[in-house]
Amino acid sequence: MTEAMMLMDLLVQIAVSTAVLVMVILFVVTLDARVDPRERVLRRLTGRHWWNHTRHGPD
Template sequence: MMDLLVQVVVAAAILVMVVLAVIAQDRRTSVRERNLPGASHHHWWNRTRNGH
């Protein structure tokens, strides 16, 4: 019975670590994209409207 409890706790801890790693990775990429110089302003609709 104790072994099953340990396995469940270990599995839950691994799952939490994986979820946190995925969230951290996702946040890192969005921050990197947000920090690109003017990347968010170079969409095709902005370009056509501004005549560039």
């Protein structure tokens, strides 16, 4: 009986951790989706690093 309880506890822990992981992934995806897709692509393509920023121009 004890082994069955331990197995059930393990399955519950796995289910809860999976649910939390899915919620975090959905949260991150919805945060990323709020940004305009065109702006997100342009930001990735421009490769804005510290070495190719202009000194006095807009960032």
